[in-house]
Amino acid sequence: MHFKIGSAALAAALFLIVGPASAFAAQSSSSSSTDTHVSIDNYAFKAPTVTIPAGTAVVWTNKDDDPHTVTADDGSFDSKGLGQGDTYRHVFTKPGTYPYHCSAHPYMKGTVIVQGGN
Numbered sequence: 001m002h003f004k005i006g007s008a009a010l011a012a013a014l015f016l017i018v019g020p021a022s023a024f025a026a027q028s029s030s031s032s033s034t035d036t037h038v039s040i041d042n043y044a045f046k047a048p049t050v051t052i053p054a055g056t057a058v059v060w061t062n063k064d065d066d067p068h069t070v071t072a073d074d075g076s077f078d079s080k081g082l083g084q085g086d087t088y089r090h091v092f093t094k095p096g097t098y099p100y101h102c103s104a105h106p107y108m109k110g111t112v113i114v115q116g117g118n
């Protein structure tokens, strides 16, 4: 009986130590069911404009064999070079309109509209 209480206390202590760190890692890098997907296909972002709730992510996937980037016009995010099949994920926390482009092909343009907040 008192062994069981000890295990519970240990689990609670582990949660306090490990919990917040792993929660942060999950939010910043892991995929989520709320992700919005944009493909980079034939020198275009598809869909070019996406509207998402604040706190969710957009995942871009480069389907071309030519490298592309996902670069915010204001520099707030930048995928760097994406080869064929590479993905880039960015979480948008603040509502607003985020125009972006490909730094290798400036005519490739897209927009992320982030809704929500209050």
Ligand SMILES: [Cu+2]
Residues within 6 Å of the ligand: 043, 067, 068, 069, 102, 103, 104, 105, 108
């Ligand atoms: Cu490009």
